[in-house]
Amino acid sequence: MDLVNPGFGLVFWTAITFLILLGILRKFAWKPILGAVSEREESIKTALQSAEDAKKEMQNLQADNERILKEARAERDAMLKEARELKEGIISEAKEQAKSEGDKMIKQAQATIESEKKAAVADIKAQVANLSIDIAEKVIKEELSDKKKQEKLVQDMLGDIELN
Amino acid sequence: MRIGTLSAVFLGLLLVFPLAGFAKDEEAEKSDKKFDPNAMIMHHVKDAHEFHIIDINDKPVSIPLPIILWTDNGLTTFMSSEFHHDDNGEVIVEKNGGKFVKFHEKIYQLNEGSTTVEFDEKHHPVNASKPLDISVTRNVFMMWVSVLVLILIFTTAARVYRRSEDNVPTGIAGFVEPLVVFVRDEIAKPMIGEHKYKRYMPYLLTIFFFIWINNIFGLIPILNGANLSGNIAFTCTLAVFTFLITTFSGNKNYWKHIFWMPGVPVPMKIFLMPIELIGIFTKPISLMIRLFANITAGHIIILALMSLIFIFETVAVAPISVLFSLFITVIEIVVTAIQAYIFTILSALYFGMATEEEHH
Numbered sequence: 001m002d003l004v005n006p007g008f009g010l011v012f013w014t015a016i017t018f019l020i021l022l023g024i025l026r027k028f029a030w031k032p033i034l035g036a037v038s039e040r041e042e043s044i045k046t047a048l049q050s051a052e053d054a055k056k057e058m059q060n061l062q063a064d065n066e067r068i069l070k071e072a073r074a075e076r077d078a079m080l081k082e083a084r085e086l087k088e089g090i091i092s093e094a095k096e097q098a099k100s101e102g103d104k105m106i107k108q109a110q111a112t113i114e115s116e117k118k119a120a121v122a123d124i125k126a127q128v129a130n131l132s133i134d135i136a137e138k139v140i141k142e143e144l145s146d147k148k149k150q151e152k153l154v155q156d157m158l159g160d161i162e163l164n
Numbered sequence: 165m166r167i168g169t170l171s172a173v174f175l176g177l178l179l180v181f182p183l184a185g186f187a188k189d190e191e192a193e194k195s196d197k198k199f200d201p202n203a204m205i206m207h208h209v210k211d212a213h214e215f216h217i218i219d220i221n222d223k224p225v226s227i228p229l230p231i232i233l234w235t236d237n238g239l240t241t242f243m244s245s246e247f248h249h250d251d252n253g254e255v256i257v258e259k260n261g262g263k264f265v266k267f268h269e270k271i272y273q274l275n276e277g278s279t280t281v282e283f284d285e286k287h288h289p290v291n292a293s294k295p296l297d298i299s300v301t302r303n304v305f306m307m308w309v310s311v312l313v314l315i316l317i318f319t320t321a322a323r324v325y326r327r328s329e330d331n332v333p334t335g336i337a338g339f340v341e342p343l344v345v346f347v348r349d350e351i352a353k354p355m356i357g358e359h360k361y362k363r364y365m366p367y368l369l370t371i372f373f374f375i376w377i378n379n380i381f382g383l384i385p386i387l388n389g390a391n392l393s394g395n396i397a398f399t400c401t402l403a404v405f406t407f408l409i410t411t412f413s414g415n416k417n418y419w420k421h422i423f424w425m426p427g428v429p430v431p432m433k434i435f436l437m438p439i440e441l442i443g444i445f446t447k448p449i450s451l452m453i454r455l456f457a458n459i460t461a462g463h464i465i466i467l468a469l470m471s472l473i474f475i476f477e478t479v480a481v482a483p484i485s486v487l488f489s490l491f492i493t494v495i496e497i498v499v500t501a502i503q504a505y506i507f508t509i510l511s512a513l514y515f516g517m518a519t520e521e522e523h524h
Contacts, residue, residue, distance in 0.1 A: 002210060002268075003396070003460070009232075009298040010211060010397035014307065018401065021311050021374060026366035029318035033337075033344055034365060036325035043331075 201471035209391050209463050212269050212302045213244040224249045229305055234296035235273060237261045244299070253281040253289065262295075271297050303398065306390035310377045318373070347372050347508065355512035360519050364512065367409060371402060372508040379459060379500030383493065393503075394459030399452045406511040407448035414518040447514055451507055458503050462496040465489075 144150050215227035228245035240260040247255050253267035256274070263274040265281050272292035274281065281289050317336060324337035333341045347369050352361040378393040392398050420426060422440040425433050469489040473481050 003206070004456075006395075006397035006400045007211065008296065008397075009301065010303055010395060011401050012298050013300070013304040014398050014401040015405075017304075017307055017311055018370070018374065018405065021314065022366060022370045024315055025318055025370050028315075029322045030344075030366045030369050032322035032325055033318070033340065034348070036331040036333075037341060037345060037348075040331040 199471075199474045201468065201475060204471065205464055205467045208467055209394060209460055210269060211391075211395060211397075213247075213266060213271070213299055214249070215302050215305060215390075227305075229300050229302065231264075231271060231299040232297075233264070233271060233273075234298065235260065235262050236295075240264075240295075253283075256280075264295075265289075265292065270294060271299070302390050303392040303395055306381055306392050307378065307398075310374070310381055310392070314373055314377055343373075344369060351505070351509045351512050355509060356516040356519065360516075361512075363413075364409070364515050367405075368508050368512055371405075371511060372504050375402070375455065375507055376500060376504035379503060380497075382459060382463065383496055383500065391460065391463055394456060394463055396452065396456045399456040402455075402507070403448040403452035406451060406514060407445075409511075410447075410514040410518045411444070413515060415521070417520060417522045418518045420522075447510075451510055455503050455507050458499060462492065462499055465492050466496070 143153060213231060214229055216224055217227065218225050226249065228243045231242055231244050233240040237260050240262060242257060242259050242264075244266075246257045247266045251266055251268060253265040253272065255265065256279070257264045263278070265272050265274065267281065267289060271294070272281065272289050273295045275291045275293065278291045282291050284290050318340060320335075321333075321337040321340040324333060324335055325331055328334065348361070348365060351372075352365055352368055355361075356364055375393055378398070382391050382393055422444065423437055425436045425440070428436065466489045469485045469492065472485050473479070
């Protein structure tokens with residue numbers, strides 16, 4: 001049963017060779033390879049982390065932007081509303097003022113017209129009275145220009161009285 | 165990109181060469197009058213003192229490897245070529261005042277005064293002793309090749325990171341990194357825990373790739389199936405390392421669970437103690453046997469399927485043998501990774517158990 005009987009020579013050489021191989025590979029292969037692999041894994045991890053951070057920051061920025069935009073929009077809306085209200089206020093005030101002014105002017109005008117009218121009527125009355133007196137004077141002068149006519153007039157008048 | 169192409173070619177070779185390689189071996193074996201599949205398979209599965217590549221005209225072509233022995237006269241070394249491919253104890257090499265023979269891939273030293281080896285009925289040498297053998301065998305040689313390849317691959321990958329400014333894995337690092345990250349994220353972290361896994365990473369990574377590459381090398385028959393990870397000495401050594409690390413990193417909680425199991429009545433505590441104590445040892449033993457048996461079994465199946473051609477002595481079986489061994493080889497390629505993964509994940513599991521904190 002040589003097959004299952006470990007020979008000393010091979011055990012001896014295997015032990016020595018394996019220990020030397022372990023020492024050499026440990027120093028010149030496993031250390032640099034494992035070091036490089038873990039270093040790279042570390043760098044990938046940090047890169048992923050920083051990407052995640054950047055993403056979060058982006059989201060924050062976006063949220064900020066949106067907030068600012070919203071605020072700006074609200075402000076604009078408020079300003080517009082205010083302006084509209086102001087405008088409407090001004091217009092209605094102006095209208096009111098204009099109306100009251102107009103009313104006043106109309107009233108004044110009416111009063112003026114009324115007084116003018118009265119004055120005019122009074123004037124006309126006076127002129128008519130003068131005119132009537134003038135006419136009457138002229139008529140009377142004409143009537144009483146000769147004797148005959150004066151007599152006739154007296155006659156007529158006397159006749160009227162008789163009738164009465 | 166160049167590395168990608170290379171690895172594709174490498175994988176391609178893995179798929180193609182099993183057939184080519186074994187076919188050559190079989191042709192060599194065929195020239196023997198009587199084909200002994202058992203001997204052939206064992207020859208391939210077990211360790212050897214020379215790197216046998218091919219037989220050309222019955223002449224073996226092989227790479228000689230150094231034989232290193234610790235004898236009574238001290239360290240004795242010579243090349244395995246001095247045995248002239250003899251494995252039956254016939255060629256005697258005299259070195260450092262001792263006479264040595266090689267018999268069934270074992271080196272024997274003849275006793276004083278003997279000139280030839282004598283065998284008893286069971287074919288055991290009677291007048292020779294076995295000196296301590298720390299030869300650089302086929303498996304040791306392949307282990308060193310695999311170590312060089314591993315160091316080359318992973319230090320090159322590490323250099324890629326050092327050169328690039330932003331740690332981008334290019335070239336071979338792109339191939340290596342997913343595997344390293346797999347060991348970290350799928351084996352070490354879930355088994356040991358987020359806080360303590362780092363200490364064990366070098367061991368787990370080394371053991372994973374060391375087992376995997378030797379499993380793969382064992383499947384390349386042009387390397388003559390140096391079956392390192394299917395050798396129990398190899399798996400035993402690695403299992404002992406896991407055992408030592410587990411034992412020495414065991415905390416109070418771990419030992420309490422072994423000697424005085426919390427949460428059970430006292431008689432149960434006493435009953436569980438020996439079971440848990442045995443468990444300390446069965447865990448690494450199961451690691452050792454699992455890897456050894458899986459890899460060796462795969463090799464034996466492939467070799468046995470190929471042997472069918474020579475057992476039946478007909479080419480008609482060849483398509484079936486080739487098809488089946490191709491199928492098994494593809495499975496084995498998957499098994500190379502799976503067994504390395506299992507050995508590593510179980511080691512990590514044991515470390516995790518040893519360092520687990522008490523939870524209430």
